[in-house]
Amino acid sequence: GRTPSAAGALAGRRVLVTSGPTHEPIDPVRYLANRSSGRQGHAIAAAAAAAGASVTLVSGPVAIPDPIGVTTVRVETAREMLAAVEAALPADIAIFAAAVGDWRPATERESKIKKDGEAPAPLALVENPDILATVAGLAQGRPPLVVGFAAETDNVLDHARKKIAKKGCDLIVANDVSPAGGVMGGSRNTVHLIARDGSVETWPTLDKDEVARRLVAHLAGLVAG
């Protein structure tokens, strides 16, 4: 069935959502990225707005339109995403659906790397800031409800349970992104909701829009109770 948009369930609440991939520049024409389309995060932002929330969406580079009724801030890199997230706080609920690049090239070359017959030097990488862990760990101004995603290709529940503890968030939405499932870039998603106590709620495979509406209804229930 189709979950209604729970009109008014988040009235007066501020919701922050991250979505999409990040682009980590190598030189002026090249970057490191991933297969995230932004569809799940954008759908969550739209569903939260439909439920009456005041929504800020911080999005990496995506090919889909900005959701209606949402303040969208576009960024490219993980570090820009962190800065935009910090600028968008405070929030009652923060949902981290972005596929943030874990690493970036250690240096961004100012001019295009040329093909000169030699093999290029190996690309040195450094770790990006963890936006979810940073916000979940805020001593002041931590949103009361911090929701992470876990993109896994194997042992989905085991990895996701470890992630909730490591990140310090309140809830993890785990999805199987192994290529056979077609989740990355596709329109459907199979998710498991994992709470801090380790309990798991598995939903059937649904359109990302339906996953978004159900998640918003679930979160509205948590902030109300």
Ligand code: CTP
């Ligand atoms: N995340 C983030 N900032 C990062 C990396 C991840 O905010 N630099 C967030 C994602 O938006 C997601 C959660 O952390 O909500 C988990 O992301 P995931 O890539 O599954 O986990 P990682 O901790 O990066 O571990 P790994 O990629 O090794 O599985």
Ligand code: CA
């Ligand atoms: Ca990662």
